[in-house]
Amino acid sequence: MEAFEGDNGMRMSFDDLTGMLNGAHLDVPAMHLDESHQFHACEYCQLAKQPDWGRDCTRNKVAVNRLVRRRKEGLAGLCHLGLFDLAEPLIIRGHVLGVFYYGSVVVKGQEKSATMRVRRYCSRAGLDPEVYLEALKAVPKIAPETIPHHRETLRTVARLAQFFFEASGVRPELYKIRPLRYPYYDPQDVPYVVREAIAYIAAHLQEPFIVKDLADHLNCHPDFLGRKFKQAMGTDLSLYLLQARIDRAKRLLANPKITIEDAAELSGFSDRFHFSKAFRRLAGMPPGEFQKQCQEPA
16 A cells, blocks of 8 residues: 555555454454554544544545445545545455545645535534645645546555455455444544543553453443443453453563563463463464564564
8 A cells, every 4th residue: 555655645545344454353464554544644634633533524434435335336526625535445255345545635626626615614613714724735636637547556456455355265244344444433432431441451451350340440330331342342342351462462472582471461361271272262373373473584
């Protein structure tokens, strides 16, 4: 994706609608997305997301993703703040597993239309349009005659991704498709108890607590906490906690001086047996083999 972005100002990203690249089950580790390609990351987009955590950006993205999924073909258009984007589905054996985006630019000749969108949106949202219009001036511009070339570039990326996923043995029928990239995290939509649970887990991974202990800490019933967590985050709380522990263990095992026993203890496991069993389940290999692979030259 970086190679195809080049120096034309076009930005590329991928909305993972299943969690195969960024969710609790990272099924294709070699194709893990870096954060800058998981969403629209240009400065103008970041400005647009500041007032309300990008709620309107989110609504637009949901609508486009659903349209692409239904049609199973790409499309092009302007967002509510005037940026031009191309969208192209990643289709594996008839299943749309995600949507590639390419753009975050202004099309020459469409500046007036972009300006009108900015003013209309700011009027509705009670924002100062001059802030956005000034930022819009710095957005890269492309010539309209280059759009077919950019569309073919995006289709090429989608075809390459399709080839790699087919080779990896991905079974698309096993995935649950979502309207937004997975996991989607909007602090205003996530209940307080879920936000507190996530913060506690991040700060206490070294401690061997279980879901009941976490619920006791938050003064609620484990079933209530688990239900709210699943609704907000799309995954079981117990699996989220286990994956967080394994992710921590992986980072520890990348250090050759850390023993498997140390990695287990520092990740909140009570003994090596349960650690090895959980690690094999989520990482697909024993912790010793994982540590050995980390030391092998690339």
